[in-house]
Amino acid sequence: MAGVRPMATWQYSFRHVARVTGTSARWGIILIPMAACVGSLCALFLWLLDVITGFRFDHPAILLGLPFAGMAVAALYQHIGGRSEGGNNLIIDQIHEPGGGVPLRMAPLVLFGTVISHLFGASVGREGTAVQIGGSLASGFAQLFRLDTRSTRLLLTAGIAAGFGAVFGTPVAGAVFGLEVLTLGCLDYAALLPVAVASIVADWTCHAWGIRHTAYHVGFRGIPAADGSIFHVSALLLCKVSLAAICFGLASRLFAESTHRLSTAFRTFCPQAWLRPAIGGVLTILLVWITGTRDYLGLGVVSPDPAGVSIVNFFGSTHYYPWAWVLKLLFTVIVLACGYKGGEVTPLFFIGSGLGNALAPVLHVPADLLAGVGFVAVFAGAANTPLACTFMAVELFGAADVIYYAAGCFIAYLCSGHTGIYLSQRIGTPKTLLPQLKPGIRLRELPRS
Known part of the structure; x- marks a missing residue:
């Protein structure tokens, strides 16, 4: 046997x-x-x-x-x-x-x-x-x-x-x-x-088919130690990145909540779905006239002006745009709330990298590194996908700074709360233990605080 x-x-x-x-x-x-x-x-x-x-x-x-x-x-x-x-x-x-x-x-x-x-x-x-x-x-x-x-x-x-x-x-x-x-x-x-x-x-x-994606350059590769070697992470820098990640998570929440609330307001104000985009279009034209720039239109990956506001330029070490992320958030929330077709992610890349660029001189962090962290972290918080965004950072920027990217995505995910750009997402494991956060409930069924 x-x-x-x-x-x-x-x-x-x-x-x-x-x-x-x-x-x-x-x-x-x-x-x-x-x-x-x-x-x-x-x-x-x-x-x-x-x-x-x-x-x-x-x-x-x-x-x-x-x-x-x-x-x-x-x-x-x-x-x-x-x-x-x-x-x-x-x-x-x-x-x-x-x-x-x-x-x-x-x-x-x-x-x-x-x-x-x-x-x-x-x-x-x-x-x-x-x-x-x-x-x-x-x-x-x-x-x-x-x-x-x-x-x-x-x-x-x-x-x-x-x-x-x-x-x-x-x-x-x-x-x-x-x-x-x-x-x-x-x-x-x-x-x-x-x-x-x-x-x-x-x-x-x-x-x-011959499609080539935009390359984003992150030159930071660690801080040299006293003996000249380069270790993959600095405790002080990680703390600074973690502090910035809290801001990224709050920006994620601001974007998602603003889009949902403004969409509800527009539906109440203008019940005709075919007419609402006209409001968003007029407001966009007014914003362009007020700001005096077209850099916040479209994707925002590149700008016709070499020194203009764009995602690519946020990774530079000489250009700082302190309020660009706020303006992009405003431009995007308005048109999405009015029903224009497209997506949220590339504007979230803009908002995240722009906020990282703005925080870099304040926290004394390399601008390209913090722009890269913000690029993926704001998206991670808004879409509730921290693992996917960490992998995205590695595929786009390389693996040398993966600890900073992971920290940014994980912290932003926790700080963004139980909201997001996809209201049909279900809750499997809540971020915090609250009685109303029952497994299987959709985000749209949660009370907006």
Whole structure:
């Protein structure tokens, strides 16, 4: 009998490996084409953004058409959008509680709407568009292959990861984001391999189309010790970064709460959804006139002026912009609250790196390092995705300063409270132990304090 047990164990192991291999092959047939389609659409989207941003730089008067462009897109959504209006929150809801699916028309609608927003100068991002493209195509593939509920949830999660990984060129962060964005404090490791495959394939596909992502340079690589060696972390510098991270977390909360509250106020003041973007467009034009600059329009990654306000310039050691982050927050909150299509993440990158740039001379911290920490930390707090943002920092800036990035993301996540840009997120493990924070409750169901 003693000789039977190893044989049975070997047979079980063989059957297990064969079953896993077969399942992986079947999933590969679905995941790889889906991710390739998402990566291709993200490549088209990023190429269009480059073209229209250059056009807007060359024709600044196009800003005057922003109110009318916003109304046209809102009217389009009102007539044919249907459930697509739910955006990222609809996808998250469908993963948690399937019912009705994600409409395939969401992908072309959000791509068109975001391109129009950027063409006319709305201060919106691109992550929302990429995630909605990924979720919409994933839902279409799930219907095509007649997947069951569990498999559909998994494919939708992979679609989120594919869109995020491709649009930012951060496949590992994209995979973790797809898992982490669904529930605060919980990860579904059953989806780990599918989201990784989807994110990597989508990023490869986007790259194969010739898309190149912006490079951000962080020159700081540690402080030399007395013997000339460089250790990877300084206790004093880590304390300063941690102090800044509290500010980053509060900025995350300010952004999310301002967007939700102002959106409610605009809906009360102007019940007609197609008319609200006109208000945001007019206010944007007034802000440009008051500030005397167009640097806060669009993504804000680069500026037509070499010394202008931009994310790239926040990483410089000679330029300091103390109030740029506040103005970008104002520009972005207004248009998002009025219904312009796009995303929040790139404006959050701007706000975070701008706040880091402003705090750097106050805390006597290298500007490029603190801009990098703020870049990911404000996003981590607003999206409740500290792990994904830490991986993003490594993929974008390198691993030399990972302790500072991790500290910034973790502290900002805790300090941002139980709010966020995605109100369909569920609470898995609360950040603080309060009676109203029951597992499974959505952020939108929490009382706003």
